[in-house]
Amino acid sequence: MSIVFRREFRAYFATPLAAVFLVIFLFLAGLFTFNIGGLYERDQADLRPFFQYVPWLFLLILPAISMRLWAEERRTGTIELLVTLPFALSDLVLGKFLAAWAFSIVAVLLTVPFWITLSWLGDPDHGALVSGYLATVLLAGFMLSVGALISAWTKNQVIAFVLSVAVLFITLLLGYPATLDVARTFASKGVIEALASTSALTHFDALMRGVVDLRDVLYFVGGMIVFLWLNTAVIDWKKSD
Amino acid sequence: MAKVVENSARAAEELLVATGLEKRFGDTYAVRGIDLRVRAGEVLGFLGPNGAGKSTSMRMVTGFLEPTAGAISLCGINLLTHPIEAKRTIGYLPEGAPAYPEMTVEEFLTFVAEARGYARRDARDRVERVIERVHLQGVRRKSFETLSKGYKRRTGLAQALMHDPRVLILDEPTDGLDPNQKHEVRTLIRELGRDRAVVLSTHILEEVEAVCTRAIIINQGTVVFDGTPTEMESKAPANITKNRMDHVFRMLTTGEGERRATRRTKGSTR
Incomplete structure (x- = not known):
C-alpha cells in the first residue's frame, strides 16, 4: 500500500496540478476568510469565517482531485498494469485515497498562518481551533472518499467531477440552515433531524464549534470506510470498462 | 546424464494451464471454452482477428479479468484462489503498453520493481538490468509521455521482465516498432523463451514463423487451430x-x- 501511496502522492507534484491547486485553494481560503468573511471586522479571535466557508470551497476543488483517481487509470490503461501487479485491490484503493487525502491535508496545513495571525493579533481559543482543523481534515477525507467512488465508476473525468460536485452539494445542503428552515414549513421535526444528521455539514459544524463528539468523528470515519469499501467493490466489478 | 533428464523434465513443465476458459459480457461471449497449456521453453503465438477474444483471454490469465467459467493455474498456483501469489510468477505487457505519462522511465520502472517486492538497493539493480536488457539507457530520464512508440513498447517490456518471471504474457509486443526494433525484440523473446513460457499475441504472421514454437488461432472466442507454425503453413x-x-x-x-x-x-x- 505504501508503494501505491508514494507513487500517487509524488504524481501530484510531478505536474502543475499541485501548484495550481494549492495556489487557488490558498487564494480562495484567504479571500473567504479575510475579505468576505470579514475576519478583521468581526473583531473576534477565531477562524469562524474560514471554517464556515471551507466546506463550500472543498465542494468546488476536492472533486478536481478525486476525479482523476480511477478515471485517469482507466483512460491511460494503467489500471490493467496496476491490477496485474501483486497488489491486493484494497491496497490500491487505500493507497490512492490516502495520497489524495494527504495532499488535501497539505493544502489545509498551508492555512496555518491564519492561525498564527490570529494568535499574534489576539488570544484565540486554541482548543476550538484544533477541533476546527480536525473537522476540516475529516471533511476533506469524507468528500474525497465520495469522489473516489464516483471516479471508480466512470472513465470520463469531467463526468466524475460534475457528479461528485452534485452529490456532495446535496449532502452539504441537507445540513444547511436555510434548507432546513424551508423544510421545517412542511416536514415534522423528527424528519428534519434525521435529514440533517445524514449531512456532512451538520457533523462538521458540531466539530467546528469546538465540541469533539465521538459520534461526529465516527460519522466521517465510518463514511470513509463505507465509501472505500464500495470503491473496492466497484473496481473489482468494472475494472475492464 | 542425470542433469539432462532434469533439464528435460524442467522444460516439459507446464507453467500456464488454463482450462475451459469462458468470458461473457452481458449476453455476448467474448471467449467460449478455450484451453491453453504452455510449457517452459515454448513461445506460443496467439493469433486471431480483432475482437476474436485474444486480449480478453490474456486479461484472464494475467488476473485482470475474472473468467465467467474455467480454471487458471500459473506455475502450479491457482490464480483464482491465490491471485497475489500467482501474479508474482508472471510478467505482463498489456495491450498498448500503458504507463504513467508524467513519470520518467526510471521512476516508472522503480515503481514496478518496488511493487514486485524489491527494496531500495535490489530495486535499483533490477531497474539497471532491465534498462540494459531492452536498451533504454538513452531515455531513462525522459518522461513516458514524450517517448516514441518504440520506446514506450520497450518500457512496457522492461516492466514485464523486472522480476525475471517464468511466465511472460505479451499483448502485441512489436506493434509500432520499426523493422530494426522488431528484429531486436524478436531476438529477445526467442532468448527469453528458452526456459520460460511465453505467450504473445500478434497480427504479423511472419512473426509467428520467426519466434514462435507453437501457434494458436482463435476465432469468435474458440480455438480453430493449435499446432506448430510449420503445421499451420502446411x-x-x-x-x-x-x-x-x-x-x-x-x-x-x-x-x-x-x-x-x-x-x-x-x-x-x-
Missing part, C-alpha cells in the same frame, strides 16, 4: 505459393480462403 493448399500463413489465417477465421481454395482445386481437376 494447411494451405499446394497451389498457394505466397503468403501461405496469411491464407491459412483467412481460411480459418473467415472461411473465405477455403472457398476460394476449393474452387481452385475443382478447376484444376477438371
Whole structure:
C-alpha cells in the first residue's frame, strides 16, 4: 500500500496540478476568510469565517482531485498494469485515497498562518481551533472518499467531477440552515433531524464549534470506510470498462 | 546424464494451464471454452482477428479479468484462489503498453520493481538490468509521455521482465516498432523463451514463423487451430505459393480462403 501511496502522492507534484491547486485553494481560503468573511471586522479571535466557508470551497476543488483517481487509470490503461501487479485491490484503493487525502491535508496545513495571525493579533481559543482543523481534515477525507467512488465508476473525468460536485452539494445542503428552515414549513421535526444528521455539514459544524463528539468523528470515519469499501467493490466489478 | 533428464523434465513443465476458459459480457461471449497449456521453453503465438477474444483471454490469465467459467493455474498456483501469489510468477505487457505519462522511465520502472517486492538497493539493480536488457539507457530520464512508440513498447517490456518471471504474457509486443526494433525484440523473446513460457499475441504472421514454437488461432472466442507454425503453413493448399500463413489465417477465421481454395482445386481437376 505504501508503494501505491508514494507513487500517487509524488504524481501530484510531478505536474502543475499541485501548484495550481494549492495556489487557488490558498487564494480562495484567504479571500473567504479575510475579505468576505470579514475576519478583521468581526473583531473576534477565531477562524469562524474560514471554517464556515471551507466546506463550500472543498465542494468546488476536492472533486478536481478525486476525479482523476480511477478515471485517469482507466483512460491511460494503467489500471490493467496496476491490477496485474501483486497488489491486493484494497491496497490500491487505500493507497490512492490516502495520497489524495494527504495532499488535501497539505493544502489545509498551508492555512496555518491564519492561525498564527490570529494568535499574534489576539488570544484565540486554541482548543476550538484544533477541533476546527480536525473537522476540516475529516471533511476533506469524507468528500474525497465520495469522489473516489464516483471516479471508480466512470472513465470520463469531467463526468466524475460534475457528479461528485452534485452529490456532495446535496449532502452539504441537507445540513444547511436555510434548507432546513424551508423544510421545517412542511416536514415534522423528527424528519428534519434525521435529514440533517445524514449531512456532512451538520457533523462538521458540531466539530467546528469546538465540541469533539465521538459520534461526529465516527460519522466521517465510518463514511470513509463505507465509501472505500464500495470503491473496492466497484473496481473489482468494472475494472475492464 | 542425470542433469539432462532434469533439464528435460524442467522444460516439459507446464507453467500456464488454463482450462475451459469462458468470458461473457452481458449476453455476448467474448471467449467460449478455450484451453491453453504452455510449457517452459515454448513461445506460443496467439493469433486471431480483432475482437476474436485474444486480449480478453490474456486479461484472464494475467488476473485482470475474472473468467465467467474455467480454471487458471500459473506455475502450479491457482490464480483464482491465490491471485497475489500467482501474479508474482508472471510478467505482463498489456495491450498498448500503458504507463504513467508524467513519470520518467526510471521512476516508472522503480515503481514496478518496488511493487514486485524489491527494496531500495535490489530495486535499483533490477531497474539497471532491465534498462540494459531492452536498451533504454538513452531515455531513462525522459518522461513516458514524450517517448516514441518504440520506446514506450520497450518500457512496457522492461516492466514485464523486472522480476525475471517464468511466465511472460505479451499483448502485441512489436506493434509500432520499426523493422530494426522488431528484429531486436524478436531476438529477445526467442532468448527469453528458452526456459520460460511465453505467450504473445500478434497480427504479423511472419512473426509467428520467426519466434514462435507453437501457434494458436482463435476465432469468435474458440480455438480453430493449435499446432506448430510449420503445421499451420502446411494447411494451405499446394497451389498457394505466397503468403501461405496469411491464407491459412483467412481460411480459418473467415472461411473465405477455403472457398476460394476449393474452387481452385475443382478447376484444376477438371
